[in-house]
Amino acid sequence: MQQYRSDVLVIGGGLAGIVTALELLSAGRSVTLLDRDRKDAFGGQAKESFGGILLVGTPEQRRTGIRDTPDLALRDWLSFGAFGREAEAERWPRRWAEAYVHESEGEIYRWLRARDIGFLPVPLWVERGEQGDGNSVPRWHVTWGTGHRLATRLAGLLREHPRRDALTLRFDHRVEALTEAAGRVSGCIGVMTGETERPFTATADCVVVAAGGINGCLERVRRHWHADWGRPPETILNGSHRFADGRLHDAVEAVGGVVSGLDRMWNYAAGIRHWRPRKPDHGLSLVPPKSALWLNWRGERIGPAPLVGGFDTRELVTRICGQERAWSWQLLNQRIALKELAISGAEFNPSLRERSAAGFLRDTLLGNRWLVREVIENSPDTVTAATLPELVEKMNALQGDGAVDLAAVRAAAERYDAEIARGPALHNDRQLRRIAHLRRWRGDRMRTCAFQPILDPAAGPLIAIREFIISRKSLGGIRTDLDSRVLDAGDQPVPGLYAVGEAAGFGGGGMNGLRSLEGTFLGGCIYGARRAARSIAGRT
Known part of the structure; x- marks a missing residue:
């Protein structure tokens, strides 16, 4: 049996595991880092992400005239997160939220800048809230190079660390259970995967669980589906890490740790099937075009308040799950797609991922023609046509029934276009009012059309995109104190055991x-x- 021994054992090679190992090496400790995935996937879900980070009080904010404070950010955070419903269960999540907003500029921003990781010059304004109860100001700082740069840069620093000899880095290692000795968590047992499976053990003075959430296991997602969303949809796509399956949550509970709030998930409403899947039910998360009409399965505009992305992601999921069939269509045209269509993550943002300033400006100012062509030619959930009757016929053929009603689609598009034709002074459609609001912030203006009609012949062809709920992130998880120590049912630390990242609900079991x-x-x-x-x- 293969055996490992070090001061600290870190389970999981995503961003949280990498940073933990990096900091411990710098503190003079020896570290064993075990990852279940292949070596070339080192970096986990962060490596595939778009790379946006919420930061408070940064130079980027000040240079763009944003006055932000930790107190304002905390007010927004607690309001949007609906804190106050379960006072005792929220004790540690609230404390993590308070600590995060007060320390993000130093502990995250400056720490990353010191490691040559930068950000786009203009923060983006996301999750504003349906009633203005979300982000009061832009705080979403996009990593220059996406999450791919973030993860690979930090992984490179780990591999090149001056104390690299004190690091044991192993891949294709699946942890099955945690082990205990002398009244504390002392390591783990598991299986080395590959052509043949062999058992291993690892022992350490401290164990850090950094193995992600549960949202890569759709069976668990369905089991913990939030009551607000009714029954789980028939189709849920997987936009999480394939090994974020909750196995380590079970292991933590087996040694006395508390896991809570697994029904609190951060899923998205605009998922499409990946045309080059790397896992079962592999989905991509679209950034919903603001100027597209969001229709239900019949082709009716979802209302009475229209759905518009960028304000309340959870509310979008709730509204779509409340339909008779929990999936939707977005109706747009090529002009809107060129300006607004985007796919979240590093894979479909090559100019940003490769830090090509020229390419990024070209795609932003002239339209992302490469991406629109890629989606139209390859997405199994996208259809195009020159006319509305032809488009609806293709929508029904894609779905395999006649559910989409041409009259309903035509009525929605014509009414919307007629509202645009009246001119901005007379816009009374809530979607148009929101577009006007979005375009006041320059970070959104350059990616949002100026009141583009859907049926404009010069803007064609017409495009319809079928979208499903896509599983993404776990907001609940392993309960921890502010030292990231795992807590038991009596709110006492489980000796020797820590949890970080998504496994811990990003802090406190759900910060x-x-x-x-x-x-x-x-x-x-x-x-x-x-x-x-x-x-x-x-x-130690």
């Missing part, structure tokens, strides 16, 4: 509450990992 202001995921991984490393280094 976001019911909703996230966005960008708290990558930020939470870094912040929680650094707190865990400091705690461990101070105790």
Whole structure:
């Protein structure tokens, strides 16, 4: 049996695990880092992400005239996350939220800048809230190079660390259970995967669980589906890491740790099937075009308040799950697609991922023609046509029935276009009012059309995109204190055991509450990992 021994054992090679190991090496500790995935996937879900991080009080904010404070950010955070419903269960999540907003500029922003990781100059304004109860100001800082740059840069620093000899880095290692000795968690047992499976054991003075959430296992997603969303949809796509399956949550519970709030998930409403899938039910998350009409399965505009992305992601999921069939269509045209269509993540943002300033400006100013062509030619959930009757015929053929009603689609599009024709002074459609609001912030103006009609012959062809709910992130998880120590049912630390990142609900077992202001995921991984490393280094 293969055996490993070090001061600290880190389980999981995503962003949280990498930062934990990096900080512990710098603190003089020896580290074993075990990852279940292949070597070339090192970096986990962060490596595939768009790279947005919520930060408060940064130079980028000040340069663009944004006055932000930790107190304002905390007010937004607690309001949007619906804190106050379960006071006792929210004790540690609230404390994590308070700590995050007060320390994000130093503990995350400056720490990353010191490691040559930068951001786009203009923060984006996401999750504003349906009633203005979300982000009061733009806080979403996009990593220059996407999450791919973030993860690969930090992984490179780990591999090149001056104390690299004190690091044991192993891939294709599946942890099955945690082990205990002398009244504390002392390591783990598991299986080395590959052509043949062989058992292994690892022992350490402290164990850090950094193995992600549960949202990569659709069976668990359905089991913990939130009551607000009714029954789980028949089709749910997987936009999480394939090994984020909750196996380590079970292991933590087996040694006395508390896991809570697994029904609190951050899923998205605009998922399409990946045409080059790397896992079962592999989905891509579209950034919903603001100027598209969001229709239900019949082709009726979802209302009475129209759905518009960028304000309340959870509410979009709730509204679509409340339909008779829990999937939807977006109706747009090529002009809207060129300006607004985007897919979240590093894979479909090559100019940003490769840090090509010229390519990024070209795609932003002239339209992302490469992406629109890629989606139209390859997406199994996208149809195009020159006329509306032809488009609806293709929508029904795609779905395999006659559910989409041409009259309903035509009525929605013509009414919307007629409202646009009246001119901005007379716009009374809530979607148009929101577009006007979005375009006041320059970070959104350059990616939002100026009141583009749907049926404009010069803007064609018409495009319809069928969208499903896509599973993404776990907001609940392993309960931890502010040192990232795992807590038991009596609110006492489980000796020797820590949890960081998505496994810990990004801090405290769910620091976001019911909703996230966005960008708290990558930020939470870094912040929680650094707190865990400091705690461990101070105790060992």
